[in-house]
Amino acid sequence: xxxxxxxxxxxxxxxxxxxxxxxxxxxxxKHPRMVTLALSEEMWAxxxxxxxxxxxxxxxGVHFDGPVYTTVHGPQxxxxxxxxxxxxxxxxxxxxxxxxxxxxKARWKGYRFNGDHVALEYEIVLADGRAFPVxxxxxxxxxxxxMDDRRIAEHGLVRGHPGFLRNxxxxxxxxxxxxxxxxxxxxxxxxxxxxxxxxxDASAVRVTLSSKxxxxxxxxxxxxxxxxxxxxxx
Numbered sequence: 236x237x238x239x240x241x242x243x244x245x246x247x248x249x250x251x252x253x254x255x256x257x258x259x260x261x262x263x264x265k266h267p268r269m270v271t272l273a274l275s276e277e278m279w280a281x282x283x284x285x286x287x288x289x290x291x292x293x294x295x296g297v298h299f300d301g302p303v304y305t306t307v308h309g310p311q312x313x314x315x316x317x318x319x320x321x322x323x324x325x326x327x328x329x330x331x332x333x334x335x336x337x338x339x340k341a342r343w344k345g346y347r348f349n350g351d352h353v354a355l356e357y358e359i360v361l362a363d364g365r366a367f368p369v370x371x372x373x374x375x376x377x378x379x380x381x382m383d384d385r386r387i388a389e390h391g392l393v394r395g396h397p398g399f400l401r402n403x404x405x406x407x408x409x410x411x412x413x414x415x416x417x418x419x420x421x422x423x424x425x426x427x428x429x430x431x432x433x434x435x436d437a438s439a440v441r442v443t444l445s446s447k448x449x450x451x452x453x454x455x456x457x458x459x460x461x462x463x464x465x466x467x468x469x
Contacts, residue, residue, distance in 0.1 A: 253279075253296065258346060258353050262311045263297070266290065270346065271297060272353065274375040277397045277460075278319070287341035287357040288327035289418055292320040292399050292455075295463035316463035319399065320421030320455065323439065327418065328359055333411045338362040359405075359414045367414065369444065372402040378456060381427075390425045390456070398456040405444040413445045423455040 254273040263269035268284040279297070281290040295316010330339035344356040352372055360366045376398040378387045387394065405414060419439050420426055428440060442451050 252351075258348075260284075263290070264313050265311060268343075270355070272373060273297075274373070278375040278399060279314075280373055280399065281314070282355060283322065284343040286326055286328075287343055287355075288322055288416075289320065290322045291318055292421070293318045294397075294460045317460050318421065319397070319457045319460070320419050320423070323417060323419055327416055328357075329415050329417070330359060330361060331413045331415075332361065337412075339414065342366075344368070361412070365412075367408055367412070368406045369414070370404045370406075372404075374400045374402075376400045376454065381454065390427070392425055392456055395459070396424070396456050397459060398454055400452065400454045401442075403442060403444060403451045403453075405449045408444065408446045408449060410446050413443055415444070416442045418442060418453070420455060422457060424458055425456040427452075427454040427456075 252273050253276050257273040258270065260268075260270055263271060263281055266283065269281050269290060270284055271279065271281045273279055273296070277294055278292060279294070280292045282288065283290045291314060293314055293316050295314065298313050298315045326341070328339055328341040330337045338361065340360045342358040342360055344358050346353050346355045348354075349372075352374065355371045355373070357369045357371070358366045359369055377395050378390070378392045378398065379394045381398075381400075382390075384394075401418075403416070408414070417439055418441075421438065426440060428442070440453065442453055444451055
């Protein structure tokens with residue numbers, strides 16, 4: 236279902252992030268090479284820098300343990316609270332060349348800030364050596380930031396429902412190359428996708444980027460989750 240064109244632009248961020256720094260690298264839940272984003276008190280997200288895919292979106296924060304944080308050797312930071320979405324293991328990026336499946340590998344290129352927003356940077360590398368930069372900008376949103384009350388009601392939402400917005404932009408794609416991301420939907424009440432592709436299965440959707448459509452957005456809205464226990468660290 237089509238998103239408003241404004242969804243491709245940065246929306247106003249939270250008045251404050253729940254942690255400073257609010258984007259950081261660490262081992263998380265015993266997984267190395269994780270990039271964690273403290274988007275809001277309602278929503279945290281973590282990405283797997285090995286495969287450039289989503290690891291988890293949840294409410295509750297991170298329990299910071301281990302030698303870097305508490306001088307205790309052995310433990311590592313762990314997620315606390317309840318998940319909105321759990322990620323897909325392994326490779327999540329694919330490609331087609333001249334409409335035929337082609338080998339592709341995602342490579343993490345870091346992240347950069349644009350004001351109070353973050354852009355995650357990947358590179359999708361084909362078997363022939365061609366590499367195409369992709370940028371993803373994740374953000375916490377609520378329905379009223381993206382649509383009017385009539386559309387909110389049409390989608391079965393109410394003001395304040397937590398939403399996870401992902402804006403994608405690919406540079407330099409030739410006409411014969413498409414790249415696609417397979418990404419989980421979790422327990423989303425509503426999935427707003429600017430492309431007509433059907434869900435891959437009951438819990439995953441596909442975001443496709445091409446020379447004709449180098450930008451795409453995906454918004455997942457969820458039922459609110461209860462507040463996490465007070466001991467869940469922020």
